[in-house]
Amino acid sequence: MKTSFIPIDYDYFDFNGRNYTKIIGRNSEGKRVCIIDSCPVYLWAILKNNLSQKEIGDVIKKISKIKLNIKGRQTKVEKVELHNKKFLEKPVKALKIFATNYKDLHDIADKLGIKEIEKRRGYDLGFITHYIIEKKINPLQKYEIEGEMLNNSSEFGGVDMGLDVDLCINLKKAKLLENKKTKFFPKILAYDIETDDLKIGKGEILMVSLVSEKFKKVITWKKSYSKPSYVEYVKDETELIEKFIEYVKKISPDFLVGYFSDGFDLPYLKARAEKHKIKLNLGLDNSQPRFSRGINLTGKIKGIVHIDILKFIKTAYAQYMKSETLSLNEVAKEFLGDTKKPFKIKHSSELEKKDWNNYYEYNLHDSVLTLNLFQKFWPDIKEFTKIVKEPVFDITRYGLSKIVESYLLHNLEKFNEIPEKRPTSEELSQRRRDGPVEGAFVFEPKPGLYENIAMFDFTSMHTSIIISMNISKSTLLEKPEKNTNSIETKRGKFYFTKKPGFLPSLLKEIFEQRRKAKSEFKKNPNPITQAGSNAFKVLSASVHGYIGFFGARYYSKEASASILAFVRKFNKDTIKNIEKKGYKVIYGDTDSIAFLINKNKEIEIKSLLQDLNDKLPGIMELELEGFFERGLWVTTRAGITGAKKKYALLSKDKKIKIRGFETVRRDWCNLARKLQDQIIKQILIDGNEKKSLEYLKDIVKKIKQRKIRKEELIIKTQLKKPISEYKATTPHVVAAKKMHEKKIPIGTGTLIKYYVAEANQKKALVRERVKLPDEPGKYDIKYYLERQILPAVENIFQVFKINTKEIIEGKKQMTLGDF
């Protein structure tokens, strides 16, 4: 039997004590294919130096005899081979110890505590990762496979019986079809549920929507006066769940996609199914979803990849996004230009018959948005999966460190490297005690309104330093050596060999692929080329964070400290060089430098850039970020020093770039944010403060006359941990408690909204005046003037020597006099 095959979902099972993979995928005809395969299972024992041939022979003999009878199965060492390998770049002699079952490698490693063995490695990768590395059956790549058809046979304990696939093949041969572009259009089904209570399983599921390319359905037992065509009525919640399963099975998607569905929709369905004593048998083998334990639930369905698209967006894109929250509404707005349907959710008992049609539509559209978001990010997910070589299920849930680490693990073989182990819990606590390393340098600006500014920045600074200076855990030298890359840090002077290490080499590969992908995208801008560029960008930008992350296999505080020391050095050196040429540097943060170009022409600045670049080592590169007509820097609140990380620029093409100001912070009320935004824009465009001052006076007047709507004064603050863990009772904690009393569901991550009301008695603390947005009350004019408006504008006008405090307070006294 021969067919094409694109692997999608990976699973494994034991048969006669051995491990077998069960991979579900599709062939070119769109048929669902399952392949059964196995691979050698082994771990590495790194031998001590200077062992004699005889000693090695004796060790091999000893190890070959290891037999274990644990967890109800027999496992043994089946073969031992001697190999010349590398571990952390150093040549080592290592024994490749083959055993029966991957899950027993740990126990075998425990038996290897003998003096000739220095280290034991390679048994903590997970069987699927081990299998993919070993057999190179990579996810989402296209193969031509050969094997025996299994047709409800009893082979492998009848694994294919009751498995809903078109073909089940015992794999014999697989050939990667390299040159053919994989045209793989997966079947996607998005879903979303509506319930009467947000606590998992507590309320009833009122309806569930299912949306795929040519399918739209809302299943509900809550009837309206008229039934839209996409709605299907069922008798009750039990039937709703059964109907849901029926449709999922009928459509049989490759991906079942939800938004926050790991934490809500899927566990909810499971809990309600349990309550009604029915099985949520969504798996291709009729199994129920399985949930991982831990803080973050993840729901796995066998054969169908369950994807919580929120998780992927959060990990890979949140840092580049404008949205203030990751709610479906905001994320859809940013990426799709579409929003949720307006509908105010109430408990079903409070809904009138006429409301239900809107509720159906709302529910349906949430699935539409979820589907569209998946489509939007599918090219990215595909790229990440192909590059990192971990299954889609994991790629969409891994954090950045796991993505980087997986990439490294899947590429060690070409360096003949034995993988490093995960840190033990002792190592983890030690690493946490290491404390932080000194970070980047930020130039203290002199407050003012400047004209004609140029901004340079280093291209992917940390990444290019790692590559150019060959920095990593394994290239760090124990002793000083000549002709090395060295750097002084607070933790001592560190030396790195110039012989390329595997981590900097792999990073260089990613970096070059990113460059290619980026130019590809520029030549031919489309979602596919953009996704390639994005994936390499995110991956390469995360490597420095990975090295400094205490949970990393290739963690190195020395390497991390060195990278940051180089970051400071290159930035400061460049500032000096720019100043030497007679320019005034006004600001810089980590990898950027802003300076005044005075009367010089742009061409002269570009030649300065060229000069600076000529002196930079390796692949390091300084770029022109842009030319700016005007720029505004202010003092800190204390009013003495220039504030770092707070500035605004007006580019030549009249675009405004605002950084750090209250305008861009979501924990300030809209009024203060909008006012500041207007003022900054006006000042940058006009070059003076006159109009802005009038605008400020007008707003102050309006607030005193209570002409500002309360919505403009709502302060939004996120709960970062459970309420009980707060040591200080802050305003937003008080508001959260009020919400809790009102039975509004809250938890870590909830954006708490409140306003500050007038005090009826002498209430000094802000928290005593906190009210929820729909609580009646008058807002506190004094608070908003002094704690929101004034701080937002004070240091801006200070640049023009205008004392805003007098303007605000002076008028206030007059108004108070009126009372």
Place this chain on the structure above:
DNA sequence: GACTGAACTATACC
């Protein structure tokens, strides 16, 4: 009881 600095908290920048 008013004042003040430290601690706690959130959020931004790169």
Place this chain on the structure above:
DNA sequence: ACGGGTATAGTTCAGTC
């Protein structure tokens, strides 16, 4: 626990006079 450090700023809390 699931990249990192640097920085600003508000509010509460605890200690001082």
